[in-house]
Amino acid sequence: MSAAVQAKSETRLLLSGNEAIARGVWESGCKVAAAYPGTPSTEILENVALYPDLYAEWSVNEKVSLEVAIGASMSGARAFCAMKHVGMNVASDAFMTQTLAGVVGGLVIAVADDVGLSSSQNEQDSRFWGRFAHVPVLEPADSQEALEMVKLAFDLSEDFNTPVLVRLTTRVCHVKAMVTVGDRSARAVSGFKLDARRWVMTPANAKGMLPRQIEREGRLRQAAEASALNVVEPGTDTRIGFLTAGPAYMHVRESFPDSPVMKLGFTYPLPVEAIRAFRATVDRLVVVEETEPLMEGELKAAGMADVVGKDILPRLGELTPNVLIPAVYGLRGETPPAAGTYPKIDPFPRPPTMCAACPHMGVYYSLSRLRKKVQISGDIGCYTLGAGAPWNALDTTISMGASMGIALGMDKARSEETKDKAVIAVIGDSTFLHMGMQGLLDIVYNRGNVTALILDNRSTGMTGGQDHAGTGRDLHGGEAPRVDFAKLVEALGVKPERIRKVDPYMLPVVFKAIKDEIAVHEPSVIITDRPCVLSEFYDRFKPYKVVDEDCTGCGNCLNVGCPAIFVTRSETKTRADGKVNDLKFTTIDTAMCTGCHMCVDSCGPKAIIPLAPVSA
Known part of the structure; x- marks a missing residue:
């Protein structure tokens, strides 16, 4: 059980930001929660699902998750959904x-x-x-604030009749801290009330909502100016003050413990007048925000043209002390203090690779x-690693589901x-269900x-193996209807004779299936x-081993890409025609090997055999 789900007698728990968000969702009396997995947000819903008294689901994509919450x-009912930043792009139409x-019930979206x-x-x-949607944005700095701001977000949502965004970053999501927790506040569900003018968003009805949205944003701006989430921390060194969130x-x-800091938790609407008052107490104001200069730009537009921000700080990456300290010291015309002396550690270089026996390896092998005969459009998932060595068998990766449309564009151009x-x-299977079906239909x-x-591996593999509509399991591990991919693609219009199901461990079968299908000029x-x-x-x-005396050093097994196969020695051999062969003799880590036999199919001299059972 997650640390976030403890007996009610516990008042302080060690929680990551994701776990704290989940706890806050539960304590708020939320009734329905939905998400699609995506790092760094995945663990939010996984932890929400551990709590009683609410419904939680993995949705097929972020747009559907938001629609369920809506x-x-x-x-x-109070409702919640979570997603990573690119997922918000998918959900934006409904949003x-x-x-x-x-x-009606509070609606909170963690991004x-x-x-x-x-x-x-x-x-x-x-x-x-x-800013785009005219809704409030809250930004926690740690796990405690993550819990508290989710609870405040539900109240804010209902008080102002608006969805509320809680913006997280990877550091908040994954760093753990001690958090004071509470109990669940029960919330009655009123039920759906007919109101076509509000819920049926025809142009005529939507036009009537616009003035209310503008008026609401004005009230939200006043609330932000007075919000207790925005705090000024005084300091003794007033040469530079910091505005941050x-x-x-x-x-x-x-980095600057003696400097005054205005810390915003309610970051949109921006409390311009409160910031203006803080600005008057320091010689210079530096805006420290990750990643874009949103606050800086609004302040300059509001007349505070002398604020400093992205002219000294980068617009990419985290603004850690090693970035902040030299930038601010340079602004003051000073030499930054010498960095502490720490032993330098050069980690062993390990390029990202697939797991031993990953079924994707056989496809990429x-x-x-066929590399010279094909253009290959890829997608988002573990199989994106097919772009790297030793396969080098992927030409594009853009966004979830994009492989289909991009492939069609390549074909037509x-x-x-x-x-x-x-x-x-x-x-992949999860990605196909997320946003690939439409592309195949096109x-x-x-x-x-x-x-x-x-590539159906019955898993949302890249984010930790979550279930989806193609696994036969729901979020809680219970049995669920499982999509039949062959029937699904046939329903999308692919001819039955052009649909093949293959075992990716059978390399000759996979190779022949690909070679046959690319020769047919139709989907x-x-x-x-x-x-x-x-x-x-x-x-x-049963795992396999390499028979040393039979290995010719051809290296074909290495081209499968399995990390359980290692080079034991290399040699060069000059052939009779004068060409030089680079020979690589290999061994198999039998503890890693799962016996998938892909390397066996690649081995010409048949030097790879099952590991003999250990004698008693």
């Missing part, structure tokens, strides 16, 4: 309309920004959504053998150079010459069917 809010219609791109394809600032506050306080190349789209509808590879789908090696569905086989 439906619950319309019905008078932008609901900011006009408002709420986790991956500042520093630890596991994302871009770095975006979700505070923009507050979220985890950047921790970095400021660590086969694709790498062929040049003389690419006219004879086959176009392949690679996508390929079929527009008669695209594309072969789609759906086709190949579905692999092996569970993720880290999932409960996976069964291990």
Whole structure:
């Protein structure tokens, strides 16, 4: 059981920001919670699901998760959804309309920004959504504030008839701290009330909502000016004062403990007049915000043209002390203090790779053998690693589900150079259900010459193996209807004879299936069917070993990409024709090996055999 879910007698718990958000959701009396997994927000819903007295689900994508929460809010229940920053892009259609219609039960959306791109394809600032949609934004700096601000967000949502954003960052999501917790506040659910003028968002009805939205933002601005979430901490060194929010506050306080700081928790609407008053108490004001200069720009537009921000601080990454200290000392015309002397540690370089026996490896091994004949559009997931060595078998990765549409675009924009190349789209099972189905339908509808590879490993693998509509399990591990991918793609219009299901461990079968389908000039789908090696569905086989005297050093097994295979020695050999062969003799870490036998299929001299059982 999570540390966040303890007996009611516990008053202080060690919680990550994600766990604290979940606790705050429960304590607030929330009735319905939904999300799609995405680092750094994944653990929020996983922890929400551990609490009683509420409903929680993995939705097929972020837009659906928000729509579920909206439906619950319309019905008078407090509702919550969580997502990472790129997920908010997916949910934005529903979000932008609901900011006009408002709420009945409190509606809170936690958005986790991956500042520093630890596991994302871009770095975006979700505070923009507050300004774009005219809704309040709260920013916790630590786990305690995460819990408290979620509870305040529900109250704020109901008081002002608006969705509320709680903007997190990776550091807040994953760092643990002691948190004072409370009990759950029960909330009655009023039920859905008919109100077509409010809930049916035709242009005529939406127009009537706009003046109320503008008026609401004015009241929110007044609330922000007086909010107890915005705190001024005095300091003795008034040469420079800092305006900051979220985890950047921790970095400021660590770097300049003697300087005055105005820490914002209610960051939109921006409390301009309160900031103006703080500005008058210091010689210079430095705005420390991750990542975009939103507050800085608004303050300059409000007449505080002398504030300093992104002219000395970067617009990317975390604003840690090693970034802040030299920048601010340089602003003062001073030399920063010498950094502490610490032993330098050079970590062993380890490029990202797939797990031993990952079913995706067989697909990429086969694709790498066809590399000169194909263009390969990729997607978001573990299989994105196919772009790296030893496969080098992925040409694009843009966003969830984009492999399908991009592949169709490649097909329709062929040049003389690419006219004879086959176009392949690679996508995972969870990603296909998230946003890939529409792209495949578009390929079929527009008669695209594309072969789609759906890599079904019965898992949302990249974020930790969460369940989805294709696993046969729900969020709580109970049995659930499981999507039949073959029937689904047939329903989308792919001809039955162009749908193949293959075992990705059988390399000759995978290679032949791909080669056959790319030769057919119409939409086709190949579905692999092996569970993720880290999932409960996976069964291990007897491991393999390399017979040293039979190994010729050809290195074919290394091209599979399995991290359980190691090079024991390298040699060069000059052939009779004068060409030099680089030989790599290998061994297998039998503790890592799961017996998938992909390396066996790649070995010409048959030097890889099952490990003999240990004698008694």
